[in-house]
Amino acid sequence: MNIDFAAVLVALTILTGGIWLLDALVLAPRRTRVNVGDSESAPQVPATALKLPWYVDLSKSFFPVILAVLILRSFVVEPFRIPSESMVPTLLKGDFILVNKFAYGLRLPVLNAKLIENGQPKRGDVVVFRYPLEPAVAYIKRVVGLPGDRLAYRQGQLVINGQAVSLTPLVNGGTAETGYRQFTEQLGEVTHQIQMLANGRWGVAGLWSGLQLQREPDGSMAWSYQVPAGHFFVMGDNRDNSADSRYWGLVPEENLIGKAFFIWMNLDCITFNGHCGRIGNGIR
Structure with missing residues (x-):
């Protein structure tokens, strides 16, 4: 089961803040003067001298912290962990990254309604977004096609608006695992590395139905x-x-979470298995 941490933070903020407000407006005034003993003439003490109910004490302690985390996570920066190898070689499984939540405008947590417009993704941006088929799950990919772009993919070569994207093989295949080769790709103003099967084959099974498939003169399949x-x-x-x-379609603009920009830790480094040199690297 996937947990919506934004919803949890909002719920905790409302709960602890509500208890704090209830105490300030209702409970505390009732404690301003508390009779000690049975006589009306018995000495009285201010409520501040009495022990607060545990739920009020906890709420007063945690509300500022939870509110600060909610604001930071919702409007400034949010940490994510890379769970798969889909972004190799740019990001490795186990990388911990930071995402700029202000890059594409500010949105209300949970409701995702945009408050402030602040630009759109550029071609080549590495973005985190809510997976369209399961919005509670966050995905990370690279933006290849912008609104209005005409895309095509032929034999591992990406074509955008009729122009083949620059693709340069790395010497000796780069650091790719066996059976793969790495290339330098130029997407807009972004130069980055990608990894593809060394035999140049890719399957058409499971491709998104919205793609237009076609067979090339050499017999290979392509899509546009x-x-x-x-x-x-x-x-x-x-x-x-x-x-x-x-394989699953487009990312609607309202599903965007932010732009990935920094690697702050890697799981293998924590377990002393390497990749510590990645810490502190920017993401391109």
């Missing part, structure tokens, strides 16, 4: 698609091992 307004076409950098827009 034009991105509609308000949507983005995303792909993983591990091109032949990524569940992305080619």
